[in-house]
Amino acid sequence: MIKPLIFIVGPTAIGKSALAIKLAEKMNGEIINADSMQVYLNLNILTARPSKKDQKLIPHHLYGYIDGSIRYNVATWCNDINNIIKKNNKKKIYSIIVGGTGMYVDKLLNGLVQIPSIPESIKEESEKLLLEIGINNFIDKVKNIDEKSLNKISKNDISRLRRIWEVHEYTHKTLTFWLDNKNKKFLSNQEYQLYLFTPDRKEIYNRVNQRFINMVDRGAIDEVKKLLTLNFDKSLPIMRAHGVPEISNYLSGKTTLEECIHKGQQATRNYVKR
Incomplete structure (x- = not known):
């Protein structure tokens, strides 16, 4: 029988990793990272990656395995974690998925929009444009391109602002257009339990x-x-x-x-x- 997935999500610094270890010990499970920064090899302390001692105690996956020179993304993570979940299902053990990156968990559960991969040249172009015209003019450009997507994000979120511009520049279609298309699904109707912690x-x-x-x-x-x-x-x-x-x-x-x-x-x- 396939075990349900266990998700432990919530803001940083609330003890999610410690709870995951206790659950993994009690339930015979393995821990999988769902934090977008803990994947990087070059940062250990600042990303609060689990200690070597904890990783020896319980098998941990997708921690510190990507070089910092790589632009890791949610699509890669969804594919990587899906492979690990399949292996754990075959072993009939629990997959305990831990992290604060809500977007990662959301895309795994609800599917991923199949936007073409944006070339580095386009990303460099967006960075150059932002520096040349300034944030306010850049926001105006994004508004003219895709106001619906702009209204969904913080105007201080530079990464997402650039993303809206880059998608349109490369595909000649808005991010809204892509988001309205069918999602690529990763999980085949697998049951899951999601524990969301929202402390004071x-x-x-x-x-x-x-x-x-x-x-x-x-x-x-x-x-x-x-x-x-x-x-x-x-x-x-x-x-x-x-x-x-x-x-x-x-x-x-x-x-x-x-x-x-x-x-x-x-x-x-x-x-x-x-």
């Missing part, structure tokens, strides 16, 4: 603030220093991970350590609000 906002903010301090104490600054030596393109997802821009500014002398910590905490809190 004040409590989660306090946890976020303390965790960022703990990360700095554990070596997050050296981790970013090492990352910067790889000279990755600043538009890559890994370079926008919580804490990386703030610590990068500290290392370049643009801010003090105190300012770095404050801004790192603030960036993470802003993400929790979404």
